[in-house]
Amino acid sequence: MTSVAGRDLELTTGVPPAARPVLSLRDVHIRDQASGREIVHGISFDLAAGRVVGIVGESGSGKTLTCRAALGILPDQLVVSSGSITIDGHDIAGLNVKRWTELRGATISAVFQDPASYLNPSIQVGPQIAEVIRVKKKVRRREARDQALELLRSLQLRRPESVYSQYPFELSGGMLQRVLIAAAIAADPRVLIADEATTALDVTVQAEILDLLAELRERTGLALLVVAHDLAVVAQVCDEVLVMRQGDVVEHGTTADVLYRPQHDYTRLLIAEHEQYGLERFLDSPRKERA
Amino acid sequence: MTTRDVLAVEDLEVHYGLGRRRRRVLDGISLSVSDGEAVGLIGETGSGKSTLARAVVGLAPFSRGRVVIDGQDVSKATKREWRDLRRRGVMQYVFQDPLRSLDPDLTVAQSIAEPLLIRGIPGAEAASRTRAFIDLMRLDAELLGRLPGELSGGQRQRVAVARALVTEPKLIMLDEPVSALDSANRVQILEILKGLRQTGVALVFISHDLGSVAGLTDRIAVLYQGELVEVGPSRSVINDPQHVYTRLLIDSAPTLRSAAAKRSERESLRALLNA
Numbered sequence: 001m002t003s004v005a006g007r008d009l010e011l012t013t014g015v016p017p018a019a020r021p022v023l024s025l026r027d028v029h030i031r032d033q034a035s036g037r038e039i040v041h042g043i044s045f046d047l048a049a050g051r052v053v054g055i056v057g058e059s060g061s062g063k064t065l066t067c068r069a070a071l072g073i074l075p076d077q078l079v080v081s082s083g084s085i086t087i088d089g090h091d092i093a094g095l096n097v098k099r100w101t102e103l104r105g106a107t108i109s110a111v112f113q114d115p116a117s118y119l120n121p122s123i124q125v126g127p128q129i130a131e132v133i134r135v136k137k138k139v140r141r142r143e144a145r146d147q148a149l150e151l152l153r154s155l156q157l158r159r160p161e162s163v164y165s166q167y168p169f170e171l172s173g174g175m176l177q178r179v180l181i182a183a184a185i186a187a188d189p190r191v192l193i194a195d196e197a198t199t200a201l202d203v204t205v206q207a208e209i210l211d212l213l214a215e216l217r218e219r220t221g222l223a224l225l226v227v228a229h230d231l232a233v234v235a236q237v238c239d240e241v242l243v244m245r246q247g248d249v250v251e252h253g254t255t256a257d258v259l260y261r262p263q264h265d266y267t268r269l270l271i272a273e274h275e276q277y278g279l280e281r282f283l284d285s286p287r288k289e290r291a
Numbered sequence: 292m293t294t295r296d297v298l299a300v301e302d303l304e305v306h307y308g309l310g311r312r313r314r315r316v317l318d319g320i321s322l323s324v325s326d327g328e329a330v331g332l333i334g335e336t337g338s339g340k341s342t343l344a345r346a347v348v349g350l351a352p353f354s355r356g357r358v359v360i361d362g363q364d365v366s367k368a369t370k371r372e373w374r375d376l377r378r379r380g381v382m383q384y385v386f387q388d389p390l391r392s393l394d395p396d397l398t399v400a401q402s403i404a405e406p407l408l409i410r411g412i413p414g415a416e417a418a419s420r421t422r423a424f425i426d427l428m429r430l431d432a433e434l435l436g437r438l439p440g441e442l443s444g445g446q447r448q449r450v451a452v453a454r455a456l457v458t459e460p461k462l463i464m465l466d467e468p469v470s471a472l473d474s475a476n477r478v479q480i481l482e483i484l485k486g487l488r489q490t491g492v493a494l495v496f497i498s499h500d501l502g503s504v505a506g507l508t509d510r511i512a513v514l515y516q517g518e519l520v521e522v523g524p525s526r527s528v529i530n531d532p533q534h535v536y537t538r539l540l541i542d543s544a545p546t547l548r549s550a551a552a553k554r555s556e557r558e559s560l561r562a563l564l565n566a
Binding site: 058059172173202203204205206207208211214229230231232233235236259269270271272273274275276277278279280281282283 | 335336473474475477478481499500501502503504505506507525526529530539540541542543544545546547548554557558561
Protein backbone atom coordinates (compact mmCIF):
# COMPACT_ATOMS: atom_id res chain seq x y z
CA MET A 1 0.00 0.00 0.00
CA THR A 2 1.42 3.34 -1.00
CA SER A 3 1.15 6.49 1.03
CA VAL A 4 0.86 9.63 -0.99
CA ALA A 5 2.40 12.57 0.81
CA GLY A 6 -0.23 14.37 2.81
CA ARG A 7 -3.07 12.05 1.97
CA ASP A 8 -2.78 9.75 4.98
CA LEU A 9 -2.29 12.75 7.17
CA GLU A 10 -5.83 13.87 6.56
CA LEU A 11 -6.93 10.84 8.50
CA THR A 12 -5.28 12.20 11.60
CA THR A 13 -6.61 15.70 11.11
CA GLY A 14 -10.18 14.65 10.42
CA VAL A 15 -11.29 15.66 13.91
CA PRO A 16 -13.42 18.82 13.89
CA PRO A 17 -11.78 21.78 15.63
CA ALA A 18 -13.07 22.18 19.17
CA ALA A 19 -13.83 25.44 20.94
CA ARG A 20 -11.88 26.17 24.13
CA PRO A 21 -8.49 24.51 24.57
CA VAL A 22 -8.20 22.14 27.55
CA LEU A 23 -4.51 22.95 27.86
CA SER A 24 -3.01 26.22 26.77
CA LEU A 25 0.56 27.50 27.06
CA ARG A 26 1.35 31.14 26.33
CA ASP A 27 5.00 32.07 25.89
CA VAL A 28 6.09 29.94 28.82
CA HIS A 29 9.65 30.50 30.05
CA ILE A 30 11.24 28.20 32.64
CA ARG A 31 14.15 29.41 34.73
CA ASP A 32 16.58 27.72 37.08
CA GLN A 33 16.56 29.92 40.17
CA ALA A 34 19.75 28.41 41.54
CA SER A 35 21.88 29.38 38.54
CA GLY A 36 19.65 32.15 37.18
CA ARG A 37 19.80 30.40 33.81
CA GLU A 38 16.73 30.26 31.58
CA ILE A 39 16.12 26.70 30.31
CA VAL A 40 12.96 27.05 28.22
CA HIS A 41 12.81 30.25 26.17
CA GLY A 42 9.13 30.59 25.44
CA ILE A 43 6.73 27.88 24.26
CA SER A 44 3.11 28.37 23.21
CA PHE A 45 0.44 25.98 22.01
CA ASP A 46 -3.24 25.18 22.44
CA LEU A 47 -4.54 21.66 22.92
CA ALA A 48 -8.28 21.14 22.37
CA ALA A 49 -10.40 18.10 23.22
CA GLY A 50 -9.82 15.18 20.87
CA ARG A 51 -6.68 16.74 19.41
CA VAL A 52 -3.07 15.60 19.60
CA VAL A 53 -0.08 17.92 19.90
CA GLY A 54 3.45 16.52 19.75
CA ILE A 55 6.74 17.86 21.03
CA VAL A 56 9.95 16.50 19.49
CA GLY A 57 13.36 17.13 20.92
CA GLU A 58 16.41 15.57 22.48
CA SER A 59 17.33 15.27 26.11
CA GLY A 60 18.03 18.78 27.30
CA SER A 61 15.70 20.41 24.78
CA GLY A 62 13.19 21.36 27.49
CA LYS A 63 10.36 19.12 26.34
CA THR A 64 10.03 17.20 29.59
CA LEU A 65 10.27 20.38 31.69
CA THR A 66 7.44 21.84 29.64
CA CYS A 67 5.31 18.79 30.51
CA ARG A 68 6.26 19.03 34.15
CA ALA A 69 5.37 22.71 34.23
CA ALA A 70 1.92 21.87 32.84
CA LEU A 71 1.49 19.25 35.57
CA GLY A 72 2.76 21.58 38.30
CA ILE A 73 5.61 19.23 39.17
CA LEU A 74 8.73 21.18 38.19
CA PRO A 75 11.80 20.30 40.25
CA ASP A 76 12.26 22.57 43.27
CA GLN A 77 14.65 25.18 41.96
CA LEU A 78 12.85 25.55 38.61
CA VAL A 79 10.03 28.05 38.05
CA VAL A 80 7.82 29.31 35.27
CA SER A 81 9.41 32.77 35.13
CA SER A 82 7.01 34.29 32.60
CA GLY A 83 4.07 33.36 30.42
CA SER A 84 0.99 31.46 31.46
CA ILE A 85 -0.40 27.94 31.53
CA THR A 86 -4.14 27.31 31.68
CA ILE A 87 -5.79 23.94 32.23
CA ASP A 88 -9.46 23.85 31.26
CA GLY A 89 -9.62 27.62 31.67
CA HIS A 90 -7.85 27.79 35.04
CA ASP A 91 -4.57 29.65 35.20
CA ILE A 92 -2.32 27.29 37.15
CA ALA A 93 -0.24 30.12 38.63
CA GLY A 94 -2.82 30.73 41.34
CA LEU A 95 -3.56 27.11 42.20
CA ASN A 96 -3.14 25.85 45.74
CA VAL A 97 -2.34 22.25 46.66
CA LYS A 98 -5.99 21.33 47.09
CA ARG A 99 -6.95 22.63 43.62
CA TRP A 100 -3.96 20.84 42.06
CA THR A 101 -5.04 17.59 43.69
CA GLU A 102 -8.48 18.04 42.17
CA LEU A 103 -7.08 18.77 38.70
CA ARG A 104 -4.48 16.01 38.56
CA GLY A 105 -5.96 12.75 37.43
CA ALA A 106 -9.42 14.21 36.93
CA THR A 107 -8.48 16.85 34.35
CA ILE A 108 -4.82 16.37 33.46
CA SER A 109 -2.82 13.17 33.74
CA ALA A 110 0.46 11.74 32.50
CA VAL A 111 2.48 8.62 31.69
CA PHE A 112 6.27 8.54 31.45
CA GLN A 113 9.09 6.44 30.06
CA ASP A 114 9.76 3.89 32.78
CA PRO A 115 6.39 2.50 33.90
CA ALA A 116 7.80 0.15 36.54
CA SER A 117 9.14 3.04 38.60
CA TYR A 118 5.65 4.55 39.01
CA LEU A 119 4.12 1.43 40.55
CA ASN A 120 4.57 0.03 44.04
CA PRO A 121 6.55 -3.18 43.44
CA SER A 122 5.00 -4.99 46.40
CA ILE A 123 1.32 -4.38 45.60
CA GLN A 124 -0.62 -6.13 42.84
CA VAL A 125 -1.21 -3.80 39.88
CA GLY A 126 -5.03 -4.04 39.89
CA PRO A 127 -5.54 -2.65 43.40
CA GLN A 128 -3.19 0.23 42.53
CA ILE A 129 -5.55 1.26 39.72
CA ALA A 130 -8.61 0.63 41.89
CA GLU A 131 -7.19 2.92 44.57
CA VAL A 132 -6.98 5.79 42.09
CA ILE A 133 -10.62 5.21 41.14
CA ARG A 134 -11.76 4.91 44.77
CA VAL A 135 -10.07 8.17 45.78
CA LYS A 136 -10.79 10.22 42.66
CA LYS A 137 -14.33 9.06 41.96
CA LYS A 138 -15.29 8.43 45.58
CA VAL A 139 -16.81 5.02 44.90
CA ARG A 140 -16.89 1.87 47.06
CA ARG A 141 -14.13 -0.73 46.87
CA ARG A 142 -16.17 -3.27 44.94
CA GLU A 143 -17.21 -0.68 42.38
CA ALA A 144 -13.60 0.58 42.06
CA ARG A 145 -12.42 -2.98 41.45
CA ASP A 146 -15.04 -3.54 38.74
CA GLN A 147 -14.11 -0.28 37.04
CA ALA A 148 -10.38 -1.10 37.19
CA LEU A 149 -11.03 -4.47 35.55
CA GLU A 150 -13.14 -2.79 32.90
CA LEU A 151 -10.30 -0.33 32.21
CA LEU A 152 -7.76 -3.13 31.83
CA ARG A 153 -10.13 -4.84 29.43
CA SER A 154 -10.61 -1.64 27.42
CA LEU A 155 -6.82 -1.33 27.10
CA GLN A 156 -6.80 -4.68 25.32
CA LEU A 157 -4.89 -6.55 27.97
CA ARG A 158 -5.48 -10.21 27.52
CA ARG A 159 -6.89 -11.99 30.58
CA PRO A 160 -7.48 -8.79 32.62
CA GLU A 161 -8.56 -10.76 35.70
CA SER A 162 -5.18 -12.45 36.00
CA VAL A 163 -3.28 -9.23 35.19
CA TYR A 164 -5.25 -7.51 37.95
CA SER A 165 -3.69 -9.69 40.62
CA GLN A 166 -0.16 -9.73 39.23
CA TYR A 167 2.79 -7.80 40.63
CA PRO A 168 4.73 -5.29 38.50
CA PHE A 169 7.73 -7.62 38.13
CA GLU A 170 5.52 -10.27 36.54
CA LEU A 171 4.50 -8.01 33.65
CA SER A 172 6.36 -6.98 30.48
CA GLY A 173 7.17 -3.33 29.73
CA GLY A 174 4.27 -3.05 27.30
CA MET A 175 1.82 -4.50 29.81
CA LEU A 176 3.10 -2.20 32.56
CA GLN A 177 2.67 0.82 30.33
CA ARG A 178 -0.96 -0.25 29.70
CA VAL A 179 -1.47 -0.55 33.45
CA LEU A 180 -0.03 2.97 33.90
CA ILE A 181 -2.28 4.31 31.14
CA ALA A 182 -5.23 2.63 32.88
CA ALA A 183 -4.35 4.38 36.14
CA ALA A 184 -3.78 7.69 34.31
CA ILE A 185 -7.18 7.66 32.59
CA ALA A 186 -9.05 6.08 35.51
CA ALA A 187 -10.55 9.40 36.63
CA ASP A 188 -11.53 10.38 33.07
CA PRO A 189 -9.04 13.23 32.54
CA ARG A 190 -9.45 15.57 29.60
CA VAL A 191 -5.71 15.74 28.82
CA LEU A 192 -3.16 12.93 28.87
CA ILE A 193 0.53 13.73 28.59
CA ALA A 194 2.64 10.85 27.23
CA ASP A 195 6.28 11.78 27.79
CA GLU A 196 8.52 9.26 25.96
CA ALA A 197 5.92 6.70 27.02
CA THR A 198 6.88 4.25 24.27
CA THR A 199 10.62 4.94 24.00
CA ALA A 200 11.84 1.94 25.97
CA LEU A 201 9.50 -0.53 24.27
CA ASP A 202 10.03 -2.88 21.33
CA VAL A 203 8.76 -1.40 18.05
CA THR A 204 5.76 -3.71 17.76
CA VAL A 205 4.76 -2.93 21.36
CA GLN A 206 5.36 0.78 20.77
CA ALA A 207 2.95 0.63 17.83
CA GLU A 208 0.37 -1.15 20.00
CA ILE A 209 0.53 1.60 22.63
CA LEU A 210 0.39 4.40 20.04
CA ASP A 211 -2.60 2.71 18.38
CA LEU A 212 -4.22 2.44 21.77
CA LEU A 213 -3.74 6.16 22.47
CA ALA A 214 -5.17 7.02 19.05
CA GLU A 215 -8.15 4.78 19.74
CA LEU A 216 -8.70 6.38 23.17
CA ARG A 217 -8.68 9.85 21.68
CA GLU A 218 -11.26 8.83 19.07
CA ARG A 219 -13.46 6.99 21.52
CA THR A 220 -13.38 9.41 24.45
CA GLY A 221 -12.30 12.76 23.02
CA LEU A 222 -9.20 12.68 25.22
CA ALA A 223 -6.67 15.37 24.28
CA LEU A 224 -3.10 14.10 24.00
CA LEU A 225 0.28 15.76 24.39
CA VAL A 226 2.80 13.29 22.98
CA VAL A 227 6.47 13.92 23.67
CA ALA A 228 9.20 11.92 21.94
CA HIS A 229 12.72 12.23 20.56
CA ASP A 230 11.69 10.46 17.35
CA LEU A 231 9.91 12.70 14.87
CA ALA A 232 8.29 9.65 13.27
CA VAL A 233 6.62 8.60 16.52
CA VAL A 234 5.12 12.06 16.92
CA ALA A 235 4.18 12.28 13.25
CA GLN A 236 2.28 9.04 13.55
CA VAL A 237 -0.25 10.30 16.10
CA CYS A 238 -0.19 14.11 16.10
CA ASP A 239 -2.16 16.83 14.33
CA GLU A 240 0.35 19.50 15.25
CA VAL A 241 4.07 19.30 16.03
CA LEU A 242 6.53 21.49 17.93
CA VAL A 243 10.24 20.86 17.48
CA MET A 244 12.35 21.95 20.44
CA ARG A 245 16.06 22.43 20.64
CA GLN A 246 18.02 23.74 23.60
CA GLY A 247 14.99 25.40 25.09
CA ASP A 248 13.76 27.01 21.88
CA VAL A 249 10.80 26.02 19.75
CA VAL A 250 12.51 25.97 16.35
CA GLU A 251 9.51 24.75 14.39
CA HIS A 252 5.77 24.69 15.03
CA GLY A 253 3.11 23.68 12.55
CA THR A 254 0.70 21.05 11.37
CA THR A 255 2.27 17.61 11.04
CA ALA A 256 2.09 17.85 7.24
CA ASP A 257 3.81 21.26 7.23
CA VAL A 258 6.59 20.14 9.51
CA LEU A 259 7.21 16.93 7.55
CA TYR A 260 6.93 18.30 4.04
CA ARG A 261 7.84 21.97 4.43
CA PRO A 262 10.36 22.07 7.29
CA GLN A 263 11.77 25.54 7.93
CA HIS A 264 14.61 24.83 10.35
CA ASP A 265 17.86 22.94 9.70
CA TYR A 266 17.36 20.85 12.80
CA THR A 267 13.97 19.62 11.58
CA ARG A 268 15.58 18.85 8.22
CA LEU A 269 18.22 16.79 10.02
CA LEU A 270 15.54 14.78 11.81
CA ILE A 271 13.84 14.12 8.50
CA ALA A 272 17.10 13.36 6.66
CA GLU A 273 17.97 10.69 9.21
CA HIS A 274 14.81 8.81 8.35
CA GLU A 275 15.10 9.41 4.62
CA GLN A 276 18.69 8.17 4.43
CA TYR A 277 18.89 5.43 7.01
CA GLY A 278 15.33 4.43 7.82
CA LEU A 279 12.70 2.35 6.12
CA GLU A 280 11.60 5.38 4.10
CA ARG A 281 14.31 4.62 1.56
CA PHE A 282 12.45 1.51 0.57
CA LEU A 283 8.86 2.29 1.35
CA ASP A 284 8.25 4.58 -1.59
CA SER A 285 7.98 1.64 -3.91
CA PRO A 286 4.57 0.04 -3.46
CA ARG A 287 4.22 -3.15 -1.49
CA LYS A 288 2.75 -6.03 -3.43
CA GLU A 289 -0.86 -6.62 -2.53
CA ARG A 290 -1.24 -9.83 -0.62
CA ALA A 291 -4.23 -12.05 -0.31
CA MET B 292 29.42 -22.25 2.52
CA THR B 293 31.56 -20.38 0.03
CA THR B 294 35.13 -19.40 0.76
CA ARG B 295 34.15 -15.75 0.71
CA ASP B 296 32.06 -16.03 3.85
CA VAL B 297 33.64 -14.23 6.76
CA LEU B 298 31.04 -15.75 9.07
CA ALA B 299 28.95 -18.87 8.65
CA VAL B 300 26.47 -20.10 11.22
CA GLU B 301 24.98 -23.51 10.46
CA ASP B 302 21.96 -25.07 12.12
CA LEU B 303 22.75 -23.47 15.47
CA GLU B 304 20.82 -24.49 18.54
CA VAL B 305 21.30 -22.97 22.00
CA HIS B 306 19.66 -24.07 25.25
CA TYR B 307 19.61 -22.31 28.58
CA GLY B 308 18.81 -23.93 31.92
CA LEU B 309 18.91 -27.51 33.10
CA GLY B 310 16.41 -30.34 33.54
CA ARG B 311 12.81 -29.20 33.47
CA ARG B 312 13.88 -25.61 33.17
CA ARG B 313 15.80 -26.30 29.97
CA ARG B 314 14.63 -23.89 27.28
CA ARG B 315 15.59 -23.73 23.67
CA VAL B 316 16.42 -20.10 22.91
CA LEU B 317 17.79 -20.59 19.39
CA ASP B 318 16.60 -23.21 16.98
CA GLY B 319 18.14 -24.20 13.66
CA ILE B 320 19.77 -20.85 12.89
CA SER B 321 21.70 -20.73 9.62
CA LEU B 322 23.13 -17.45 8.44
CA SER B 323 26.22 -16.41 6.56
CA VAL B 324 27.90 -13.06 6.10
CA SER B 325 30.20 -12.61 3.12
CA ASP B 326 33.20 -10.32 2.79
CA GLY B 327 32.26 -6.66 2.98
CA GLU B 328 28.58 -7.35 3.41
CA ALA B 329 26.28 -5.46 5.81
CA VAL B 330 23.60 -7.56 7.44
CA GLY B 331 20.89 -6.38 9.82
CA LEU B 332 19.98 -8.92 12.47
CA ILE B 333 16.59 -7.75 13.72
CA GLY B 334 14.77 -9.08 16.74
CA GLU B 335 12.81 -7.83 19.72
CA THR B 336 13.03 -8.67 23.42
CA GLY B 337 13.34 -12.40 23.85
CA SER B 338 13.97 -13.14 20.17
CA GLY B 339 17.40 -14.59 20.89
CA LYS B 340 19.42 -11.98 18.99
CA SER B 341 21.81 -11.31 21.86
CA THR B 342 22.25 -15.04 22.42
CA LEU B 343 23.07 -15.48 18.73
CA ALA B 344 25.64 -12.70 18.91
CA ARG B 345 27.12 -14.18 22.07
CA ALA B 346 27.26 -17.66 20.54
CA VAL B 347 29.12 -16.31 17.52
CA VAL B 348 31.81 -14.68 19.63
CA GLY B 349 32.16 -17.73 21.85
CA LEU B 350 30.32 -16.43 24.90
CA ALA B 351 27.28 -18.75 24.75
CA PRO B 352 27.83 -22.52 24.35
CA PHE B 353 25.64 -24.18 21.73
CA SER B 354 24.17 -27.66 21.80
CA ARG B 355 24.10 -28.22 18.05
CA GLY B 356 25.42 -26.65 14.89
CA ARG B 357 28.59 -24.97 13.69
CA VAL B 358 30.12 -21.50 13.69
CA VAL B 359 32.83 -20.79 11.14
CA ILE B 360 34.75 -17.53 11.37
CA ASP B 361 36.93 -16.57 8.44
CA GLY B 362 37.22 -20.20 7.38
CA GLN B 363 38.03 -21.51 10.86
CA ASP B 364 35.48 -23.78 12.55
CA VAL B 365 35.29 -22.48 16.12
CA SER B 366 32.59 -24.90 17.28
CA LYS B 367 35.05 -26.86 19.35
CA ALA B 368 37.71 -24.21 19.77
CA THR B 369 39.60 -24.30 23.06
CA LYS B 370 39.97 -21.22 25.23
CA ARG B 371 43.48 -20.83 23.88
CA GLU B 372 42.26 -20.97 20.27
CA TRP B 373 39.60 -18.40 21.05
CA ARG B 374 42.20 -16.14 22.59
CA ASP B 375 44.37 -16.37 19.50
CA LEU B 376 41.38 -15.68 17.32
CA ARG B 377 40.47 -12.59 19.34
CA ARG B 378 44.07 -11.40 19.30
CA ARG B 379 44.21 -11.58 15.55
CA GLY B 380 41.23 -9.27 15.69
CA VAL B 381 39.41 -10.94 12.79
CA MET B 382 36.09 -10.19 14.40
CA GLN B 383 35.23 -7.28 16.67
CA TYR B 384 32.22 -6.42 18.77
CA VAL B 385 30.83 -2.94 19.50
CA PHE B 386 28.32 -2.72 22.32
CA GLN B 387 25.39 -0.35 22.75
CA ASP B 388 26.93 1.44 25.72
CA PRO B 389 30.64 2.10 25.15
CA LEU B 390 31.02 3.45 28.68
CA ARG B 391 30.83 -0.15 29.81
CA SER B 392 33.18 -1.59 27.19
CA LEU B 393 35.93 1.05 27.26
CA ASP B 394 38.36 0.84 30.16
CA PRO B 395 37.54 3.90 32.29
CA ASP B 396 41.20 4.32 33.28
CA LEU B 397 42.62 4.34 29.76
CA THR B 398 42.81 7.48 27.66
CA VAL B 399 41.28 7.45 24.19
CA ALA B 400 44.78 7.00 22.70
CA GLN B 401 45.60 4.09 25.01
CA SER B 402 42.24 2.41 24.41
CA ILE B 403 42.59 2.50 20.65
CA ALA B 404 46.27 1.50 20.63
CA GLU B 405 45.87 -1.35 23.14
CA PRO B 406 44.78 -4.07 20.66
CA LEU B 407 47.76 -3.17 18.46
CA LEU B 408 50.26 -3.31 21.31
CA ILE B 409 48.86 -6.70 22.35
CA ARG B 410 49.61 -7.93 18.83
CA GLY B 411 53.21 -6.77 19.24
CA ILE B 412 53.06 -3.72 17.01
CA PRO B 413 55.68 -1.13 18.08
CA GLY B 414 54.43 1.87 20.06
CA ALA B 415 55.28 4.51 17.45
CA GLU B 416 53.42 2.67 14.71
CA ALA B 417 50.49 1.98 17.04
CA ALA B 418 50.30 5.71 17.85
CA SER B 419 50.31 6.77 14.22
CA ARG B 420 47.62 4.21 13.35
CA THR B 421 45.59 5.44 16.31
CA ARG B 422 45.70 8.99 14.92
CA ALA B 423 44.65 7.75 11.49
CA PHE B 424 41.57 6.04 12.93
CA ILE B 425 40.73 9.06 15.06
CA ASP B 426 40.62 11.04 11.79
CA LEU B 427 38.52 8.39 10.10
CA MET B 428 36.01 8.65 12.98
CA ARG B 429 36.02 12.45 12.58
CA LEU B 430 37.19 12.86 16.15
CA ASP B 431 39.34 15.78 17.21
CA ALA B 432 42.96 14.81 18.01
CA GLU B 433 42.58 16.86 21.19
CA LEU B 434 40.43 14.04 22.57
CA LEU B 435 43.32 11.53 22.51
CA GLY B 436 44.35 12.38 26.06
CA ARG B 437 40.84 12.22 27.53
CA LEU B 438 39.24 9.45 29.55
CA PRO B 439 35.95 7.83 28.39
CA GLY B 440 34.08 9.60 31.18
CA GLU B 441 35.12 12.96 29.72
CA LEU B 442 33.55 12.29 26.33
CA SER B 443 30.01 12.69 25.04
CA GLY B 444 27.99 9.58 24.18
CA GLY B 445 28.55 10.05 20.46
CA GLN B 446 32.31 10.57 20.89
CA ARG B 447 32.56 7.47 23.06
CA GLN B 448 30.74 5.36 20.51
CA ARG B 449 33.13 6.59 17.81
CA VAL B 450 36.11 5.70 20.01
CA ALA B 451 34.65 2.22 20.47
CA VAL B 452 34.29 1.84 16.70
CA ALA B 453 37.86 3.13 16.19
CA ARG B 454 39.16 0.58 18.69
CA ALA B 455 37.25 -2.17 16.87
CA LEU B 456 38.59 -1.07 13.48
CA VAL B 457 42.22 -0.59 14.35
CA THR B 458 43.05 -4.30 14.05
CA GLU B 459 41.58 -4.24 10.53
CA PRO B 460 38.96 -6.90 11.26
CA LYS B 461 37.00 -8.68 8.57
CA LEU B 462 33.80 -8.44 10.56
CA ILE B 463 32.38 -6.05 13.14
CA MET B 464 29.25 -6.95 15.09
CA LEU B 465 27.47 -3.82 16.31
CA ASP B 466 24.88 -4.26 19.04
CA GLU B 467 22.35 -1.39 18.92
CA PRO B 468 25.14 1.00 17.88
CA VAL B 469 22.98 4.12 17.65
CA SER B 470 20.06 3.44 19.98
CA ALA B 471 21.47 5.41 22.90
CA LEU B 472 22.47 8.47 20.85
CA ASP B 473 20.64 11.64 19.90
CA SER B 474 19.81 12.47 16.28
CA ALA B 475 22.88 14.50 15.38
CA ASN B 476 25.21 11.83 16.73
CA ARG B 477 23.14 9.00 15.24
CA VAL B 478 23.40 10.52 11.79
CA GLN B 479 27.13 11.06 12.19
CA ILE B 480 27.83 7.46 13.29
CA LEU B 481 25.60 6.08 10.54
CA GLU B 482 27.50 8.19 7.99
CA ILE B 483 30.83 6.93 9.30
CA LEU B 484 29.62 3.32 9.24
CA LYS B 485 28.38 3.82 5.71
CA GLY B 486 31.84 5.13 4.78
CA LEU B 487 33.39 1.99 6.26
CA ARG B 488 31.67 -0.09 3.62
CA GLN B 489 34.42 0.96 1.20
CA THR B 490 37.12 -0.59 3.37
CA GLY B 491 35.64 -4.03 2.74
CA VAL B 492 34.84 -4.81 6.38
CA ALA B 493 31.66 -6.83 6.90
CA LEU B 494 29.14 -5.34 9.34
CA VAL B 495 26.43 -7.05 11.33
CA PHE B 496 23.93 -4.66 12.88
CA ILE B 497 22.01 -6.17 15.76
CA SER B 498 18.92 -4.12 16.53
CA HIS B 499 15.37 -4.30 17.75
CA ASP B 500 14.41 -1.55 15.32
CA LEU B 501 14.57 -2.35 11.63
CA GLY B 502 14.01 1.31 10.84
CA SER B 503 17.21 2.46 12.53
CA VAL B 504 19.58 0.49 10.29
CA ALA B 505 17.60 -0.43 7.18
CA GLY B 506 19.32 2.21 5.08
CA LEU B 507 22.74 0.66 5.70
CA THR B 508 22.14 -3.03 5.19
CA ASP B 509 22.41 -5.23 2.11
CA ARG B 510 20.44 -8.00 3.74
CA ILE B 511 18.07 -8.29 6.67
CA ALA B 512 17.58 -11.32 8.90
CA VAL B 513 14.55 -11.37 11.21
CA LEU B 514 14.66 -13.39 14.42
CA TYR B 515 11.42 -14.26 16.15
CA GLN B 516 11.14 -16.49 19.19
CA GLY B 517 14.49 -18.13 18.55
CA GLU B 518 14.01 -18.80 14.86
CA LEU B 519 15.12 -16.93 11.76
CA VAL B 520 11.75 -16.35 10.14
CA GLU B 521 13.01 -14.33 7.20
CA VAL B 522 16.34 -13.59 5.50
CA GLY B 523 16.71 -11.64 2.29
CA PRO B 524 17.86 -8.50 0.50
CA SER B 525 16.76 -5.42 2.47
CA ARG B 526 14.58 -4.07 -0.30
CA SER B 527 12.60 -7.25 -0.79
CA VAL B 528 12.23 -7.97 2.92
CA ILE B 529 10.85 -4.46 3.47
CA ASN B 530 8.69 -4.26 0.37
CA ASP B 531 7.54 -7.85 0.21
CA PRO B 532 7.86 -9.46 3.64
CA GLN B 533 6.83 -13.12 3.66
CA HIS B 534 6.37 -13.83 7.35
CA VAL B 535 3.48 -12.40 9.36
CA TYR B 536 5.87 -11.22 12.07
CA THR B 537 8.09 -9.39 9.57
CA ARG B 538 5.00 -7.68 8.17
CA LEU B 539 3.98 -6.57 11.65
CA LEU B 540 7.52 -5.42 12.42
CA ILE B 541 7.63 -3.26 9.30
CA ASP B 542 4.15 -1.88 9.76
CA SER B 543 5.02 -1.03 13.38
CA ALA B 544 8.29 0.81 12.70
CA PRO B 545 7.76 4.55 13.04
CA THR B 546 8.26 6.21 9.67
CA LEU B 547 7.59 9.63 8.25
CA ARG B 548 5.11 8.06 5.84
CA SER B 549 2.17 8.32 8.15
CA ALA B 550 1.62 4.98 9.77
CA ALA B 551 -1.75 5.97 11.22
CA ALA B 552 -3.48 4.52 8.19
CA LYS B 553 -1.89 1.16 8.89
CA ARG B 554 -3.66 0.74 12.21
CA SER B 555 -6.24 -1.75 10.98
CA GLU B 556 -3.54 -3.63 9.09
CA ARG B 557 -1.50 -3.96 12.30
CA GLU B 558 -4.64 -5.05 14.11
CA SER B 559 -5.19 -7.99 11.79
CA LEU B 560 -1.51 -8.96 11.72
CA ARG B 561 -1.48 -9.12 15.53
CA ALA B 562 -4.54 -11.34 15.46
CA LEU B 563 -2.88 -13.60 12.87
CA LEU B 564 0.32 -13.82 14.88
CA ASN B 565 -1.44 -14.60 18.15
CA ALA B 566 -3.73 -17.19 16.61
